[in-house]
Amino acid sequence: MTNREVAYILDKIADILQIKEDNSFKVRAYRKAAQSVYHLDEDIRTLYMNKQLSDIPGVGTGVEKKIVEMMEKGSCEYYELLLKEIPPGLLEMLTIPGLGHKTVKVIYEQLGIDNLNDLLQAAQQKKIRNLPGLGGKTEYNIKKGIELLNQRHGQITLGMALPLAQDFCTYLLSLDIVQNASIVGSVRRGKPLVGDIDILVATWSYEKVKERVANYKGIKLILSEEKDCIKGMLNFNIEFEVIMIAPDDYYGKLLWTTGSKEHRTRVRELGFDEDRFVGATSEEEIYEQLGLNYIYPELRENKGEIEAAQEGQLPKLIDMSDLKGDLHVHSDWSDGAHKIQDMVETARQMGYSYLAITDHSKSLPISGGLNEDRLRAQSRVIEEINKNVKDIFVLKGIEVDILRDGRLDFESEILSELDIVVASIHSNFKLDREKQTERIINAIKNPHVNIIGHLSGRLLNRRSGYEIDVEKILEEAGRNQVALEINSHPDRLDIDEDTARKARDMGVKIAINSDAHDKNDLKLQIYGIINARRGWLEKDDIINTWDKQRLMNFLRKKD
Numbered sequence: 001m002t003n004r005e006v007a008y009i010l011d012k013i014a015d016i017l018q019i020k021e022d023n024s025f026k027v028r029a030y031r032k033a034a035q036s037v038y039h040l041d042e043d044i045r046t047l048y049m050n051k052q053l054s055d056i057p058g059v060g061t062g063v064e065k066k067i068v069e070m071m072e073k074g075s076c077e078y079y080e081l082l083l084k085e086i087p088p089g090l091l092e093m094l095t096i097p098g099l100g101h102k103t104v105k106v107i108y109e110q111l112g113i114d115n116l117n118d119l120l121q122a123a124q125q126k127k128i129r130n131l132p133g134l135g136g137k138t139e140y141n142i143k144k145g146i147e148l149l150n151q152r153h154g155q156i157t158l159g160m161a162l163p164l165a166q167d168f169c170t171y172l173l174s175l176d177i178v179q180n181a182s183i184v185g186s187v188r189r190g191k192p193l194v195g196d197i198d199i200l201v202a203t204w205s206y207e208k209v210k211e212r213v214a215n216y217k218g219i220k221l222i223l224s225e226e227k228d229c230i231k232g233m234l235n236f237n238i239e240f241e242v243i244m245i246a247p248d249d250y251y252g253k254l255l256w257t258t259g260s261k262e263h264r265t266r267v268r269e270l271g272f273d274e275d276r277f278v279g280a281t282s283e284e285e286i287y288e289q290l291g292l293n294y295i296y297p298e299l300r301e302n303k304g305e306i307e308a309a310q311e312g313q314l315p316k317l318i319d320m321s322d323l324k325g326d327l328h329v330h331s332d333w334s335d336g337a338h339k340i341q342d343m344v345e346t347a348r349q350m351g352y353s354y355l356a357i358t359d360h361s362k363s364l365p366i367s368g369g370l371n372e373d374r375l376r377a378q379s380r381v382i383e384e385i386n387k388n389v390k391d392i393f394v395l396k397g398i399e400v401d402i403l404r405d406g407r408l409d410f411e412s413e414i415l416s417e418l419d420i421v422v423a424s425i426h427s428n429f430k431l432d433r434e435k436q437t438e439r440i441i442n443a444i445k446n447p448h449v450n451i452i453g454h455l456s457g458r459l460l461n462r463r464s465g466y467e468i469d470v471e472k473i474l475e476e477a478g479r480n481q482v483a484l485e486i487n488s489h490p491d492r493l494d495i496d497e498d499t500a501r502k503a504r505d506m507g508v509k510i511a512i513n514s515d516a517h518d519k520n521d522l523k524l525q526i527y528g529i530i531n532a533r534r535g536w537l538e539k540d541d542i543i544n545t546w547d548k549q550r551l552m553n554f555l556r557k558k559d
Contacts, residue, residue: 001044001045001070001071001074002043002044002218002235003037003038003040003043003044004038004235004236005070005235006037006044006067006070007034007035007037007038008034008236009066009070009076009079010030010031010033010034010037010063010066011030011031011034012079012091013030013066013076013078013079013082014027014028014030014031014034015091015094015101016082016083016085016086016091017030017082018101019086019090019101019104019105020085020086021105029058029060029062029063030063032057032058033056033058033059033060033063035058035337035518036056036057036058036059036337037056037059037067039337039518039520039521040056040520044067044071045071048067048068048071053067053068057337066078066079087108087114087115089114089115089116090104090105090108090114092115092116093107093114093115093116093119095462096116096119096141096142096145096146097141097144097145097459097462097463098141098145098463099141099142099145102133103133103134103138106131106132106133106134107119107122107128107131107134110131110132111127111131116146119142119146120142120143120146123139123140123142123143123146124143126139128142144464155193155194155195155461156193156194156195156236156238156461157192157193157194157460157461157490157491158187158190158191158192158193158194158490158493158527158530159489159490159491159524159527160236160238160490161187161194161197161238162183162187162527164197164218164234164235164236164238165183165187165197165199166183167218168197168199168216168218168234168240169181169182169183169199171216172199172201172209172212172213172242175209175212177203177204177205177208177209177212178201178202178203178209179202179203179204179247179250180201180202180247180250181199181200181201181202182199182200182254183197183198183199184198184199184200184243184254184257184258184259185197185198185257185258185259186259186260188258188297189258189259189260189297189298189300189301189534190297190298190530190531190533190534191534192460192490192493192496192531193460193461195239196238196239196240196241197234197238197239197240197241198240198241198243198257199240199241199242199243200243200245200250200253200254200257201242201243201244201245202245202246202247202249202250203244203245203247204246204247206227206228206244209230209242209244210225210230210242210244213230213232213242214230218234218235219232219233219234220232220233220234220235220237221233223239228243228244228245229241229242229243229244230242243257248278248279249274249278251277251280251281251282251283251285251286252274252276252277252278252280252286253274254283255267255272255283255286255287256272256274258297258300259300260300260301260302262301262302263295263300263301263302263305263306265302266302266306267290267292267306270290270291270292270306271290272286272290277289287309291310292306292309292310293309293312293314294309295309295314296314296317296533298317298530298533298534299314299317299533299534299536301534315536315537315538316538316539317532317533317536317537317538318512318529318532318533318537318538318539318541318542318545319529320525320526320529322539322542322545323352323512323525323529323542323544323545324352324353324354324544324545324546324547324548324551325347325352325353325354325355325356325544325551326347326352326355326356326513326514326516326522326525326544327356327358327395327397327420327422327451327511327513327543327544328356328358328399328422328451328453328485328487328511328513328514328515328516329343329347329355329356329357329358329513329514329515329516329522330357330358330359330360330399330515330516330517331343331357331359333357333359333368333370333374333378334359334360334364334367334368334369334370335359335360335367335368335517336359336516336517336518337517337518337519338518338519340357340378340381340382340385340394341385342519343355343357343516343519343522344385344389344392344394345519346519346520346522347392347522348389348391348392350522350523352392353391353392353393353547353548354392354393354394354395354544354548354551355392355393355394355395356394356395356397356419356420356422357378357382357394357395357396357397358397358398358399358420358422359375359378359398359399360398360399360401360426361375361398361399361400361401361408361409361410362409362410363401363403363409363426363427364401364426369401369409370398372410372414375398375410375414376414376417378396379396379417379418382394382395382396383396393548395418395419395420396417396418396419396420397418397419397420397421397422398410398415398418398421398422399422399423399424399453400415400421400422400423400424400449401423401424401425401426401427402423402424402425402439402440402442402443404427404428404431404439405439405442406438406439406440406441406442406443407442408423408443408446408448408449412446412447412448415446415448416448418448419552419555420450420451420555421448421449421450421451422450422451422452422453422485422513423443423444423446423449423451423452423453424452424453424454425439425440425454425457425466429457429463429466430466431466432467433467433468433469434469436466436467436468437468437469437472437473440452440455440468440473441472441473441476444473444476444477444480444482445476445480447480447557449480449482450482450483450554450555451482451483451484451485451511451513452473452477452482452483452484452485453485453487453513453515454485454487454492454494454515455468455470455473455484455485455494455495455499456468456494456495456496456499457494458492458494458496459491459492460490460491460492460493461491462491465494470499470502471502474499474502474503474506474508475506477503477508478506478507478508481554481557483508483509483510483511483543483554484499484500484503484508484509484510484511485510485511485512485513486500486510486511486512486513486528486531486532486535487513487515487528488512488513488514488515488524488525488526488527488528488529488531489514489515489521489524489527490524490527492515493527493528493531495510496531496535497531497534497535498535499535500531500532500534500535500536500537501535501536501537503535503541504535504536504537504538504541509541509542509543509554510532510537510541510542510543511542511543511544512525512528512529512532512542512544513525513528513544514528
């Protein structure tokens with residue numbers, strides 16, 4: 001079993017226990033263990049072999065036994081027994097944005113509903129609003145949530161797809177019968193949500209490749225085989241297709257299978273034909289023969305990249321190596337998993353020059369938000385760290401809540417003592433477009449705000465972004481020297497690529513942040529980079545590619 005599979009089972013155990021209203025400490029123990037396993041740097045199979053499972057934070061004796069069983073048997077009897085105690089549809093109901101364990105339990109006990117179809121029907125018939133502790137708002141959210149799930153059916157986040165695709169592709173490249181291989185399709189283009197994983201393989205041995213594909217550890221099911229492709233299902237029910245091509249045809253097919261459909265149509269109009277480019281040695285060579293500069297995969301969406309490539313006007317896209325720091329990070333002072341010192345050390349090992357600690361503010365008590373006294377105490381700790389660590393600078397900051405009317409969770413006096421202020425919305429998502437826009441603009445006008453965090457509030461596959469007037473917000477951000485964040489968490493990737501590009505065109509700066517709640521989350525920045533590349537962003541557009549002095553001048557709102 002992989003880290004993800006073990007974490008998934010532990011998390012589902014916690015869900016079932018929570019629905020059953022079992023001991024809350026037990027629920028938290030499984031939840032914490034699931035998070036720790038998910039964020040492991042090491043392969044859990046290695047820890048098992050070395051008898052080091054007990055070294056994983058949050059893994060006590062009971063949980064360790066369950067993991068050992070999963071390693072040895074590929075299953076967990078306790079989990080399977082729990083699954084028999086509740087209808088499996090209740091776990092599916094938990095995928096509805098905002099629907100919690102208690103609500104699911106009430107609906108099941110009161111109405112006997114244990115699946116999404118019956119739940120939607122009950123909401124449409126206004127049966128939910130009369131249940132104890134629920135109401136019309138819950139009923140409305142259920143209908144909208146199921147609508148969102150249906151829209152996203154079959155799609156997974158890039159954060160789920162890319163690591164699996166990379167591992168699968170690495171496996172294929174390790175085969176002596178494979179001369180070349182690449183991830184293609186929407187995963188290669190870096191779309192935030194993808195339907196499947198496609199891999200292109202250059203080989204003369206189609207049948208042998210198909211045999212080896214069937215032996216890959218992540219394969220759950222083979223669905224079909226044709227002469228030059230094999231389709232199936234990976235773990236987590238993710239569909240895949242391995243496309244085989246003769247080595248001489250590789251680069252023409254690589255361009256074609258990367259897509260998008262609209263981009264393919266345009267290059268076809270310019271004379272692209274796969275037969276024409278047999279023997280090509282790179283995609284660059286093919287684009288050059290079409291009269292184009294090389295177009296990065298992330299830009300291949302027919303959004304002006306063809307014209308820009310013809311005119312030599314393509315942007316020089318940002319790369320992970322361009323980042324000098326991370327400006328939105330949480331520690332165990334609020335809801336983070338690690339100490340400030342651990343976060344700083346990980347950032348230092350990544351080669352960063354600076355790191356901002358921005359824990360939650362007081363109006364978010366569920367996340368252990370800081371009040372004024374604790375924030376000042378944290379600032380003293382950071383000052384002490386800066387005295388002792390010379391090759392990285394730690395900024396004193398806060399992720400301050402934007403309240404319903406646009407005021408901030410702290411007064412100016414406390415905010416003025418900080419190096420950086422990230423202002424974010426964590427409540428009142430359902431305000432109308434005008435009020436939500438005004439709320440954000442009021443925060444932007446606060447002279448101490450430097451960055452607006454996760455602007456739209458979207459959670460991919462779980463929650464749509466709230467209604468806002470992006471144009472007005474961008475105009476105000478430009479006037480007040482406030483950056484917008486690309487939140488790199490693959491469940492968010494907020495702002496999206498189109499808003500990022502619009503911000504660039506209007507001269508509004510961007511910060512690519514991890515919103516890390518665990519030291520390993522700092523590495524999520526790669527997804528923010530991909531999103532920025534899809535938004536045509538260059539180094540100068542991103543404030544955390546700048547050196548410390550230029551960054552601090554921006555944060556202090558100096559020219």
